Amino acid sequence: xxxxxxxxxxxxxxxxxxxxxxxxxxxxxxxxxxxxxxxxxxxxxxxxxxxxxxxxxxxxxxxxxxxxxxxxxxxxxxxxxxxxxxxxxxxxxxxxxxxxxxxxxxxxxxxxxxxxxxxxxxxxxxxxxxxxxxxxxxxxxxxxxxxxxxxxxxxxxxxxxxxxxxxxxxxxxxxxxxxxxxxxxxxx
Numbered sequence: 619x620x621x622x623x624x625x626x627x628x629x630x631x632x633x634x635x636x637x638x639x640x641x642x643x644x645x646x647x648x649x650x651x652x653x654x655x656x657x658x659x660x661x662x663x664x665x666x667x668x669x670x671x672x673x674x675x676x677x678x679x680x681x682x683x684x685x686x687x688x689x690x691x692x693x694x695x696x697x698x699x700x701x702x703x704x705x706x707x708x709x710x711x712x713x714x715x716x717x718x719x720x721x722x723x724x725x726x727x728x729x730x731x732x733x734x735x736x737x738x739x740x741x742x743x744x745x746x747x748x749x750x751x752x753x754x755x756x757x758x759x760x761x762x763x764x765x766x767x768x769x770x771x772x773x774x775x776x777x778x779x780x781x782x783x784x785x786x787x788x789x790x791x792x793x794x795x796x797x798x799x800x801x802x803x804x805x806x
Contacts, residue, residue: 650779669689
């Protein structure tokens, strides 16, 4: 089941095309921006943990065989590392399409390595959206990721590219790394 959130995002958080803002990426946006940006910096947010709990019916899977992609869950004390992009408001139209399967625009406080911080936008898929899968045993999630494929390619590539990007950032993400290890041991 999918929910196209494009119109919802534009209505609940209208942003002028000429505006400049920060965007926090915690999934494929870390390693595959796919849009023009003014600046790119590693950043982290606090109180959130990355989880492969969102279905992908339109990019890394199909409606019949959805893949799994990341969203964030609240977790006190957690730190989620990712990439911050300073963008023009016109970029959001394309991002709304990319994140249309249940993700809503939200604001968050991002922290940079130099100790500075900024308010930024992120796309969040909560348990209230139609494509939310939630938790499952690690082996179940790994099998689903290892076999799913959609218009944007194999789901396993999404996971393995994310794991590599997080390693490059020096991030500690046991959930992603455990899934990547499990999927790496499975035959494609």
